[in-house]
Every structure is written in structure tokens, then in C-alpha cells.
Amino acid sequence: QVRLQESGPGLVKPSGTLSLTCTVSGGSIGNNIYYWGWIRQPPGKGLEWVGSVYFSGSTYYNPSLKSRLTIFVDRSKNQFSLKLTSVTAADTSVYYCARHSTTVSSNFDSWGQGTLVTVSS
Amino acid sequence: QSVLTQVPSVSGAPGQGVTISCTGTTSNIGAGYGVQWYQQLPGTAPKVLIYGATNRPSGVSDRFSGSIFGTSASLAITGLQADDEADYYCQSYDNSLGAWVFGGGTKLTVL
Numbered sequence: 001q002v003r004l005q006e007s008g009p010g011l012v013k014p015s016g017t018l019s020l021t022c023t024v025s026g027g028s029i030g031n032n033i034y035y036w037g038w039i040r041q042p043p044g045k046g047l048e049w050v051g052s053v054y055f056s057g058s059t060y061y062n063p064s065l066k067s068r069l070t071i072f073v074d075r076s077k078n079q080f081s082l083k084l085t086s087v088t089a090a091d092t093s094v095y096y097c098a099r100h101s102t103t104v105s106s107n108f109d110s111w112g113q114g115t116l117v118t119v120s121s
Numbered sequence: 122q123s124v125l126t127q128v129p130s131v132s133g134a135p136g137q138g139v140t141i142s143c144t145g146t147t148s149n150i151g152a153g154y155g156v157q158w159y160q161q162l163p164g165t166a167p168k169v170l171i172y173g174a175t176n177r178p179s180g181v182s183d184r185f186s187g188s189i190f191g192t193s194a195s196l197a198i199t200g201l202q203a204d205d206e207a208d209y210y211c212q213s214y215d216n217s218l219g220a221w222v223f224g225g226g227t228k229l230t231v232l
Contacts, residue, residue: 037221046123047159047167047210047223062220096166100221104214105155105173111166 002027004097004112012091012119018084022097022112029078030055035100036080037108038071040093048093052100053080087119124149125211125224132230138199141227143211144192149222151192154214158187158196161208161226170209171196198229206231 008020022036029036037052051061053071061069065084073080084091094116098108126144133139143156150156156174159167169178171187174194184199198205211224 039223046226047212049221049223052221060219063218104216104221105153106214106221107157107169107172107212108159108167109169109172109178111168114166 002099002110004099004110006095006097006112006115008115008117010116010118012087012117013121014088014119016087016119018087018091018117018119019081020095020097020115020117021079021081024078024080024099029073029080030075033102035060035102035106036073037098037100038082039096039098039108039111041096041114042090042093050082050084050095054102089119091117092119093117123225124215124218124222125213127209127211127224127227129225130228130230132232133198133201134232135201135203137201138197139201139229141196141198141209141211141229143194143196143224145194145213146192146215148217149192149213149215150189150194152216154216156187156189156194157212158185158194159210159212161210162204163207167210201231203231205229 003025035052038050051071068085070083094114096114097112099110100106100108158171161167174189215222
């Protein structure tokens, strides 16, 4: 059974860069039938898809975040990572990493436990 | 403003049933991209309840069922139990945005 675990700083200063890593265990990030994605949830609010990456490095970004977002994969470590630049308080959220299949009708079938990132000085 | 529209809250008594709706457009649900439903218990990550509008993953109770009609989908929960109290989200893909999208969520209260 695949497991995902987020890691990274819990506090980021405004205008700084938010960096998170998701470590995948129990399965290979090189499995060609899956995308590896990030979803975030502001405190008390709903879910927002942030972006996804394929093992080859192909990326798919939420248009509202695309200009600030980079997602990349490290196959040697079975990890994928997110970098979000120029953050503001609006980026404060629980960030989840999740797996979904390579069809547009796919569901996010495995999730990490989530990590809270607060943007504050 | 979410691309998929859900009512903010529903409630029901133990043993009763409720239905949660999710309204989309011809760019997402109506385009045949399917609908997924997730249950999020307090303080935990979402868990998929229904995929492909009507399919249950193994281990999900048959008290949960999904349906789809045109640009809308519904999640029905029968025989309400106290531990069904959670937030429920629908999800699809939107081809005009090029993005996977979620509904705003519905909070289920078991009275």
C-alpha cells in the first residue's frame, strides 16, 4: 500500500518561497499510470488543486498559481516537491500530497496526512 | 467561488438518509469527466468514497452511493451514523480551465 508523507517548513515569511517535499513509500514514483499532485486547504475552507507532476517531469498547474509554481520529481529519492514563490497570507493552508491516475477523470486515491504552512512575519 | 457548487450544509437524524448535490457545467461534469466524492473527517485528509460517479472503492460502505445526471451529481448516504459527520467534497476535471476542480464542500451534521 502506497504511503505519502509531506515535509517542509511550517512557517514562511511574506514574499518568500514555500517549499515542500512529498516522500512516497510502498510504491514507485516511476509508475507510469500515476500523476503525483498537491492539494491545499486554507484553514476552515475547501480543497484546491495546486498542481501535479508525472514521473517524466511533465507538469500540470492550476492556472491561478502557474506564474508562481514549480513542481518537480526526484526519482532517485522517490520524492516530488513543490515551490511556490512570492507567498502571501492567502497561501496559508494545509498542503496535502496525493496520487491520481493519468486520466482526466481520475480520483486522488492516496493522500498524505497534510502539513500546515503559515505565511507570517 | 468554486467551479463545482455544493450546498454548504445538510443534516439528518441517525438512521435517516441524506443527499448531497454537486452542480457543474458542460466544461466539467457535463463533459463526461466523471465525478468523485471525498469524505473528510475532522483533522484528517480526505478519503475517496465514490469514483467515476457511481463506483465505490473496496472497503467503503454500501450506505454510500453516487449518481450523475447531465451537469450534476449526487451523493446519497443511507442509515446515517454519528461517525458520518464530516465534510464531503465533489471533484471533477474542467476542460476550460485545464484543471482538476473541487466543490466548495458540504458539512454533514448528524442530529
